[in-house]
Structures are given as C-alpha cells and as structure tokens.
C-alpha cells in the first residue's frame with residue numbers, strides 16, 4: 376500500500392468489501408457508525424461570538440486532538456459554555472469556521488450537521504435531566520430521536536447498559552432524578568450522553584457541586600471511559616484536581632481567545648497573569664501537592680516514597 380496522509384481512509388483492496396462500500400455508499404456518506412480517523416475531530420478557526428455590544432470571543436481558534444481529554448479553563452464569563460454551544464451547533468457565531476469530524480458546523484448542509492450530531496454526547500451543566508422521566512427513560516431519549524425503529528425491549532436494554540456503564544446501580548434505571556444525589560444525577564446525565572456510543576464527549580463542569588471524593592470518582596470514570604471507549608473529551612472545568620489528574624492538555628480562554636493549549640506543567644511556565652494566578656496560586660499549589668501525593672502512593676512500597684509522603688503531608692499541615 377502506498378503512503379497514506381494522516382486522516383485519510385485506507386485504500387480498500389478486497390473487491391467484496393469495495394463492492395459493499397459501493398452499494399452502501401462511501402465513507403463520505405453519513406453512515407451511523409463511521410468513525411473519524413483524522414487527527415483533529417474538532418477544529419475551530421477565527422470564531423467570533425457576541426451578544427449585542429458584548430463581544431465574548433474574537434479570533435478564537437482551537438484544535439482538539441483525537442483521543443485526548445482536553446480541559447477548557449478560563450475566568451467566569453469568558454465564554455467556555457458559549458464555545459461548547461458553538462461547536463455543537465446551538466449557538467450561531469458571528470464569524471469563523473467550525474468543523475467536527477471534518478464536517479462544517481457553521482456553514483454546512485443542515486442534513487450533514489444532523490449526520491454528526493449522533494456522534495457526540497453532551498453532559499450539560501447541572502445534568503439537564505427531564506424530571507418527569509425516569510433515568511432509563513432519560514437515557515432512551517436520544518435513542519428514540521435518532522433510532523426510532525429500535526424495538527422497545529432492546530431500547531430498555533441499551534439504556535440499562537449505559538446506566539451501569541456510568542457507574543450507577545441497576546435500580547437507578549427506574550428512579551426519578553429527584554430521588555438521586557448530585558453525583559448520581561451527573562452519572563445519569565453521563566449515561567444519556569453515552570446513549571449513542573459517541574466518539575466525542577462534551578462535559579460542562581461535570582464535578583461542580585460534588586464533594587472531593589465524588590469529584591475524584593467522576594474523574595476516574597471519565598478517564599476510564601476515554602481509555603476503554605476511545606473517546607475524545609472536551610471538558611469545561613474550574614476543578615484544578617481534574618486538570619492535573621486526567622487532562623492530557625488544557626486550553627486557556629482569556630482576552631476573548633484561546634491564549635494557550637498545552638499540558639498543565641507547560642502552562643505553569645507561561646508568563647500570563649491569569650495563568651500564573653490560576654495554576655500557581657494557593658489552590659493551584661494545593662492541587663499539585665495532592666497529585667504528587669497520589670503519584671507517590673502508587674509507589675508506596677518504596678521507602679523513599681514513604682518518607683517523601685510524610686514530608687509532603689507535614690508541609691500540607693503547616694499550610695492549613
């Protein structure tokens with residue numbers, strides 16, 4: 376086989392497979408389970424968003440790599456949610472271009488956009504569950520919307536599986552959102568976001584409002600799902616522990632654009648005042664110490680690590 380550019384589909388050598396592809400349409404057709412093979416499932420270029428006189432984004436560009444957990448941070452009101460809403464087509468920008476899975480969201484054919492909407496899942500801030508429906512029924516909504524012909528028994532079974540996949544007990548399927556704790560509601564929202572086996576997962580402040588143990592558990596679940604399901608995750612968060620623990624890279628929004636995208640250690644070296652305040656301020660330092668402790672605990676059998684943990688714990692006590 377000749378050289379293949381990144382993101383290109385492989386040449387089909389097998390005549391039977393080639394005939395089947397010919398019959399059912401090639402990779403450009405919106406087949407439900409076509410998977411994106413390019414390098415960047417999300418590409419945003421020159422985005423401008425405003426509400427009246429209030430300009431939120433101007434000249435904002437961002438590329439999300441396939442398979443990464445990308446954290447998105449920025450001060451309150453810098454437009455993290457508006458960016459997410461633009462990417463999923465809920466907010467029409469004034470200017471700029473957005474592609475998801477290589478298809479234009481901003482000026483694409485509406486049919487095409489519908490063809491990509493079943494390939495992402497979204498957990499909105501607060502979960503956005505329908506209060507009059509059970510958890511199982513909430514998870515079935517996207518299934519009914521995109522695959523109305525699936526028979527009800529199978530639909531219930533898929534929903535039950537997604538609920539379990541999100542770490543909820545089986546009996547949560549029949550419960551109403553009001554019967555769930557905050558952490559369980561987030562998991563139910565996640566189960567719904569996973570309903571269509573997405574390749575791309577959008578999480579808006581998933582650990583906000585959770586206690587530290589619940590937040591850490593949700594982070595582990597996100598990491599596990601990314602690794603096992605091969606997801607790309609776009610994760611808006613204020614949670615420094617989340618950034619340190621699970622994000623491959625972090626995009627920082629300030630001054631109406633993405634001012635940097637990099638790993639947390641690399642971002643911490645940058646001279647921007649907001650970045651310094653955020654990552655190197657007292658809360659940033661505490662998160663870093665917590666991560667260092669976690670890392671050391673993984674090597675507890677080693678005497679050096681044990682001593683280091685003791686020393687770090689003591690220095691934490693002094694600060695507190």
Ligand SMILES: Nc1ncnc2c1ncn2[C@@H]1O[C@H](COP(=O)(O)OP(=O)(O)OP(=O)(O)O)[C@@H](O)[C@H]1O
Pocket residue numbers: 426431449450451452453454455456457458
């Ligand atoms: N539909 C809307 N109409 C008018 N203004 C809006 C609308 N949606 C968002 N905004 C404004 O856009 C700005 C950015 O909002 P956004 O919710 O994206 O911020 P954010 O970075 O997610 O903030 P936070 O961290 O507080 O959640 C805010 O000033 C908000 O008031």
